Amino acid sequence: xxxxxxxxxxxxxxxxxxxxxxxxxxxxxxxxxxxxxxxxxxxxxxxxxxxxxxxxxxxxxxxxxxxxxxxxxxxxxxxxxxxxxxxxxxxxxxxxxxxxxxxxxxxxxxxxxxxxxxxxxxxxxxxxxxxxxxxxxxxxxxxxxxxxxxxxxxxxxxxxxxxxxxxxxxxxxxxxxxxxxxxxxxxxxxxxxxxxxxxxxxxxxxxxxxxxxxxxxxxxxxxxxxxxxxxxxxxxxxxxxxxxxxxxxxxxxxxxxxxxxxxxxxxxxxxxxxxxxxxxxxxxxxxxxxxxxxxxxxxxxxxxxxxxxxxxxxxxxxxxxxxxxxxxxxxxxxxxxxxxxxxxxxxxxxxxxxxxxxxxxxxxxxxxxxxxxxxxxxxxxxxxxx
Amino acid sequence: xxxxxxxxxxxxxxxxxxxxxxxxxxxxxxxxxxxxxxxxxxxxxxxxxxxxxxxxxxxxxxxxxxxxxxxxxxxxxxxxxxxxxxxxxxxxxxxxxxxxxxxxxxxxxxxxxxxxxxxxxxxxxxxxxxxxxxxxxxxxxxxxxxxxxxxxxxxxxxxxxxxxxxxxxxxxxxxxxxxxxxxxxxxxxxxxxxxxxxxxxxxxxxxxxxxxxxxxxxxxxxxxxxxxxxxxxxxxxxxxxxxxxxxxxxxxxxxxxxxxxxx
Numbered sequence: 091x092x093x094x095x096x097x098x099x100x101x102x103x104x105x106x107x108x109x110x111x112x113x114x115x116x117x118x119x120x121x122x123x124x125x126x127x128x129x130x131x132x133x134x135x136x137x138x139x140x141x142x143x144x145x146x147x148x149x150x151x152x153x154x155x156x157x158x159x160x161x162x163x164x165x166x167x168x169x170x171x172x173x174x175x176x177x178x179x180x181x182x183x184x185x186x187x188x189x190x191x192x193x194x195x196x197x198x199x200x201x202x203x204x205x206x207x208x209x210x211x212x213x214x215x216x217x218x219x220x221x222x223x224x225x226x227x228x229x230x231x232x233x234x235x236x237x238x239x240x241x242x243x244x245x246x247x248x249x250x251x252x253x254x255x256x257x258x259x260x261x262x263x264x265x266x267x268x269x270x271x272x273x274x275x276x277x278x279x280x281x282x283x284x285x286x287x288x289x290x291x292x293x294x295x296x297x298x299x300x301x302x303x304x305x306x307x308x309x310x311x312x313x314x315x316x317x318x319x320x321x322x323x324x325x326x327x328x329x330x331x332x333x334x335x336x337x338x339x340x341x342x343x344x345x346x347x348x349x350x351x352x353x354x355x356x357x358x359x360x361x362x363x364x365x366x367x368x369x370x371x372x373x374x375x376x377x378x379x380x381x382x383x384x385x386x387x388x389x390x391x392x393x394x395x396x397x398x399x400x401x402x403x404x405x406x407x408x409x410x411x412x413x414x415x416x417x418x419x420x421x422x423x424x425x426x427x428x429x430x431x432x433x434x435x436x437x438x439x440x441x442x443x444x445x446x447x448x449x450x451x452x453x454x455x456x457x458x459x460x461x462x463x464x465x466x467x468x469x470x471x472x473x474x475x476x
Numbered sequence: 477x478x479x480x481x482x483x484x485x486x487x488x489x490x491x492x493x494x495x496x497x498x499x500x501x502x503x504x505x506x507x508x509x510x511x512x513x514x515x516x517x518x519x520x521x522x523x524x525x526x527x528x529x530x531x532x533x534x535x536x537x538x539x540x541x542x543x544x545x546x547x548x549x550x551x552x553x554x555x556x557x558x559x560x561x562x563x564x565x566x567x568x569x570x571x572x573x574x575x576x577x578x579x580x581x582x583x584x585x586x587x588x589x590x591x592x593x594x595x596x597x598x599x600x601x602x603x604x605x606x607x608x609x610x611x612x613x614x615x616x617x618x619x620x621x622x623x624x625x626x627x628x629x630x631x632x633x634x635x636x637x638x639x640x641x642x643x644x645x646x647x648x649x650x651x652x653x654x655x656x657x658x659x660x661x662x663x664x665x666x667x668x669x670x671x672x673x674x675x676x677x678x679x680x681x682x683x684x685x686x687x688x689x690x691x692x693x694x695x696x697x698x699x700x701x702x703x704x705x706x707x708x709x710x711x712x713x714x715x716x717x718x719x720x721x722x723x724x725x726x727x728x729x730x731x732x733x734x735x736x737x738x739x
Contacts, residue, residue, distance in 0.1 A: 159561065303547040
């Protein structure tokens with residue numbers, strides 16, 4: 091399902107008319123997309139499987155007279171990003187899971203001090219040093235966690251390299267619109283795979299922000315900070331942040347659906363798992379099963395209402411992840427026990443096969459077949475298989 | 477600084493413009509007030525305030541931005557040299573300094589200061605060493621003197637248990653990326669004047685486009701040390717300097733290495 095073919099040469103007359111696909115590696119495509127989006131500065135630290143992103147930036151950013159620094163650690167990289175972004179610069183950092191854990195501290199500070207920045211996490215297997223294989227085990231971390239305190243960060247999950255290119259530009263726009271860090275949650279396959287893409291680059295417009303640090307010339311000094319020692323003041327700040335998160339939840343939900351119109355079984359998957367699921371849907375439909383895919387693109391805000399509406403007409407939902415079951419918790423919250431939920435996950439750097447997903451779909455279809463349709467437990471937990 | 481008024485009274489001492497007219501949260505006898513003033517005087521005298529972006533660190537001095545009338549970004553604990561690196565790289569014309577305590581710079585932030593120094597980042601580091609974690613209630617710092625009683629070394633710092641004070645500025649002075657490294661004190665007016673000269677030199681190094689400059693300033697924490705302000709100043713003057721001798725450790729702007737740019 092990951093296309094490895096190179097683009098074939100076209101006659102010159104045709105090449106003039108249609109943009110020619112280029113073979114791109116995910117990490118490099120995201121790096122170039124950030125450059126084309128107007129990224130002023132990149133800070134990083136080598137880690138597999140995102141190292142090509144850093145290497146691309148090491149070559150390209152100095153060529154363009156922009157900033158590239160290989161930091162002493164992920165702590166160093168993201169704090170450099172904090173400093174640069176506090177001056178209003180458009181800043182990118184990237185890492186993979188263990189590095190993301192080190193970046194958690196500054197994510198909390200940047201959320202608190204409302205500094206926009208884009209962070210790409212090319213997930214690998216965990217916990218601990220784990221493996222360098224692709225994984226989606228950082229879903230909890232990205233959507234619920236990283237650092238301390240009451241905050242949220244928009245999380246965008248690409249499912250193809252073309253989409254990764256588009257989402258990179260979108261991420262800068264969302265970051266600046268809401269003054270927040272934004273995570274692009276990719277996985278080792280998204281980072282390492284090569285496929286022909288017609289990259290559609292975009293440079294989001296820059297709005298004068300009015301908070302950024304430029305030196306106090308003919309204005310009062312500005313402070314970018316997260317410290318509010320008076321509890322009343324900090325509570326007011328938290329109310330302000332929560333209002334912002336409510337606005338993001340209202341306006342920034344993204345998802346895509348395929349074959350949902352007649353679907354009895356809805357597969358919920360994102361990123362590489364969704365790519366596998368697409369192949370599984372084709373095979374399952376060949377067997378006469380009416381299956382569709384609901385693919386969250388924004389993991390936070392999670393498309394809860396949209397999924398609930400889609401699942402209303404379905405017999406069962408099958409969640410597929412490269413984790414032991416993380417997004418499935420948001421699916422349960424979204425569906426509130428109204429639809430039975432099944433789960434299939436692989437961990438540790440393993441990728442589910444289309445065959446496994448078809449099997450999970452067949453199982454879900456059998457268990458929830460109309461002649462058996464007794465009384466699925468209210469929260470669907472009895473129907474969940476691992 | 478002196479101005480001639482119409483009735484011929486001469487103003488010889490006044491609040492620098494870069495110092496905010498407000499009351500202080502620092503304890504009586506704390507050295508931060510003196511050091512803030514030195515920084516503010518230099519920002520005025522060297523006309524730096526409008527181009528300055530300061531980096532505040534974690535500790536009592538996080539509130540430096542309440543007293544110094546310049547743009548500031550607040551850093552996580554110890555990360556100020558990394559934050560300053562980010563500011564510096566995207567703002568080549570800004571004047572960038574960090575203001576860090578000894579817990580911040582010499583414990584949790586050692587990686588960040590060492591690598592900012594190794595890269596020769598064009599920033600000035602104001603490193604205030606009072607040998608204790610003041611803000612959290614007077615715990616032992618890596619800079620705490622041997623035998624010194626703190627709330628986390630109640631029997632006195634024991635080298636066998638807690639190791640030795642870190643002469644981190646001397647360590648940094650070894651790195652070619654550090655253009656200027658010096659240690660001053662605020663124990664008496666002549667020393668304060670000398671420290672101001674060190675800070676001025678550090679700022680000049682940055683303006684000259686040379687590498688990292690750092691001035692360590694031996695300061696006081698009377699509350700954390702269990703001393704009166706007067707006793708604390710005497711302690712710095714007579715005891716602390718035994719472990720941390722004053723002086724300029726390196727000034728590479730004066731002696732350019734082969735191929736290095738002239739001052």
